[in-house]
Amino acid sequence: MTTDLQSTQPKTVDPYGKATPDLSTPRSRSIAGNLVRQRIRSVVKHLALIGLSLIMIYPLIWLLISSMKPNEQIFTDLSIFTTDLSLENYAHGWNAQLFPFHVYLINSSILVLGAIIGNLISCSMAAYAFARLDFRFRTLTFALMLGTILLPFHVVLVPQFILFRELGWLDTFLPLVVPKFLATEAFFIFLMVQFIRSLPNELYEAARIDGAGHFRQFVQITLPLMIPALATTTIFTFIWTWADFFGPLLYLRSPENYTVSQALTGFIDAQSTSNYGAMFAMSVVSLIPLFIAFLIGQKFLVKGFAKSGIK
Amino acid sequence: MSSLGELRTIAKQTKAQKSEKRAKRTYRDNKAGFVFMLPWITGFFVFTVGPMLVSLYLAFTDYSLLQPPQWTGLDNFTRMWGDERLWKSLEVTFIYVFVSVPFVLALALAVAVLLDRGMRGLSFYRSVFYLPSLMGGSVAVAILWRQVFGYDGIVNGFLGLFGIQGPGWVAHPDYALGTLIVLNIWTFGSPMIIFLAGLRQIPDMYYEAANVDGAGKVRQFFTITLPLLTPIIFFNLVLQTIFAFQNFTQAYVVSGGTGGPSDSTLFYTLYLYQQAFNSPMQMGYASAMAWLLVLFIGGLTAVNFWLSKYWVFYDD
Structure with a gap:
């Protein structure tokens, strides 16, 4: 368990980049816990950012896909996943x-x-x-x-x-x-x-x-x-x-x-x-x-x- | 230093100079200075000072471009007092500014703090969040917005997943302004970039010291990051407020130039444009309106500067 955590240690993203755990302090016993917490924090952060990115960029992607859909499909099928694309609208x-x-x-x-x-x-x-x-x-x-x-x-x-x-x-x-x-x-x-x-x-x-x-x-x-x-x-x-x-x-x-x-x-x-x-x-x-x-x-x-x- | 910071320094220096006796001094580069400044000086007088004076004069006249201006004294201003659409446009603009600017700043700051200090994927996220603010002013995005918030647009498509049938947001007097506020919030990327640069200026040693003292991330944010960032928050606040006041294109395109439905997106600038350039072209009245806008923006900026004494922390 401990080795496992240590092997992931270099990968954890510390938002401030500098704070290396100080093993000599009395707080060192909670270091394993800290690492887990840091990991979780990092994952949650990335999930939030990815979610926000999707919201931000979705309208633009939808615009791009819709521009290649036949007119009658644009609003009946709002998804961006379709294979029926053509450049006809552009012409x-x-x-x-x-x-x-x-x-x-x-x-x-x-x-x-x-x-x-x-x-x-x-x-x-x-x-x-x-x-x-x-x-x-x-x-x-x-x-x-x-x-x-x-x-x-x-x-x-x-x-x-x-x-x-x-x-x-x-x-x-x-x-x-x-x-x-x-x-x-x-x-x-x-x-x-x-x-x-x-x-x-x-x-x-x-x-x-x-x-x-x-x-x-x-x-x-x-x-x-x-x-x-x-x-x-x-x-x-x-x-x-x-x-x-x-x-x-x-x-x-x-x-x-x-x-x-x-x-x-x-x-x-x-x-x-x-x-x-x-x-x-x-x-x-x-x-x-x-x-x-x-x-x-x-x-x-x-x-x-x-x-x-x-x- | 930001442009506001520079102005502050100049004001300080001028104040300091007044107290001491000014020594007569010679300037090394008067001639070269004039030559290099010539385009700016010309532009400043022809496109800024001159028009400002003319506009001040027109504000007291009745002028429709076809006949020479007729001096009418304070008529334009008394007319404003009773102009219900003008009050409506002020209401719309103030709601837009006071709702969207805090949201933009809060979101920009929150995301900038999340993105700070060499995290993985930083440049990817930064690009994704910044891109909309570069496109946000374009007609294409305003057109897109009409459809996104239309009756059968993606917002209602999303709500439909939960069994909710949303209204046609853009066409509804209660929600049309809201869609424009959302559009402004969507462009939080540019203040975010400024925040990111500001965060980078905060010395690492403050955080190192705080770590040694055992301060948690939340505490560090409120005792280190936020105070040191206040000049930049202030800068963003002033500029975003000024820009939000002058928004035009989105309201024009989303409402088809009318400010509708029922004047719910009649931004002040849009109403000003209608007065000046729709027939009968009431350019005197529009000029008076423009000066009222200057008063509002100037007043609000002054209030911002005055309040800044109480919350902006200058490290000098």
Whole structure:
């Protein structure tokens, strides 16, 4: 019995990883009991987490399976275990709207690409200034920049709309892309500031001694070293822009300019035809890029998020 | 340090500077600073400060985009007082915020604590819990939600196993908001990630000392983990509250843009959108509403900051 327990000892998962049982204390006689308890605790914990994982992920799996089921089966048979799967809904959904779905995919991609380039350039410039330069009003502007993270954008919504209307930019991608080139996403500036601050000062001193100005310090030292922060920005921008609905709803009016998000709402409006299969299929199509971005960028997402929130 | 932490430090420093006589000082990089800051400065004035001023002006006018704004004084605000749908939308929004945010934070914290410290399968669980919060804002998920909580959706399918016939949740005035609250709770992954990172900052030695002293896991949680995590709980609380106030897409998609059934999902932002962009476009009224939202969010954030003195523990 004892040997049995000892052989399992290295496998037990101690949540704090450090607490090795101290055999010299008077408590040592209860060590066998402790191990059993730890084992049980670990099993219960994993069961709870697996249960929660299933609840979290089940709707997404159901969506995926339902998108491959014949329409009449989606709601009569709610299980995800079926062999009767086909891609017919995808072919159907692709052409169910005014334009084939790739038009919307291309529109969304253009917006995403523009937003990424804009954010990368403008936010990294501002971040470099905040983190490395000594200029007047730096503290003030930094505080204001942080303040804009907390400001609800509804307060600028109507005037911005009027502005873009005056400029004749309605029903173009400009209102959704141009602001990104002017560093309006303060969240990313903050993320990059945090990152640049952590770079060793010696590098910059060496560069200065070699006669590098701020432009070269920015392009040749800062940018290459902050690639992880740039990657985080890229992936977050990708995900947020791809999933954005409010911006396109405001500014894109004609169906040939619609993004994927807008095209999907078309399925709801037309639900009298109750083509659920097609709607689910195109929903899946719209989620695939998000999922791929998540898989590729997981490491950066987790780190970036952590960095933005933490000491 | 979090963005809120930075603001706190700046406020402290400014306070400290006021007391001493400020020495005149020169700045090394004024020119380069201006060049690098130029995009931000432009954006700040063109897309934030300018629009804020215009919106403040419009709040006191009647404006429908077609004719120039008519100054109406406080009319928009007195109209708000008697606008029943506005009160309804405030009620809906407050219920949504005050119910879902505590749930999100509690769940995020609980799961983060369970996942802490190099347990087996950590990265798998983290991914599974984080994925929904990346997709949660999308139209596709809102569409999915309509079906999950529909009359013949999976929730009722599950209840059917126990012989319960659930209602069509999304179409029922009493439950529609609840489905949106559940959707928000489903996205607890992002605060969870922040909690996980915060837990990693707590030095192991505290737990080692507690183990030597014979403190159990529960006691360790309440005397070590929770106090040291309060700044991060605070950060998550402030941000989640602000974000929850501004939720729009889910309510719009789930209710088909109406905020129905019977205005039960008429979020404040959705009502604001309807006022501004549905005919007749009442942009003056919408601007007034936007400023009321700023007051609410600002007020709530201020209360949060004020209360934080009593429960947030700063280790500096």
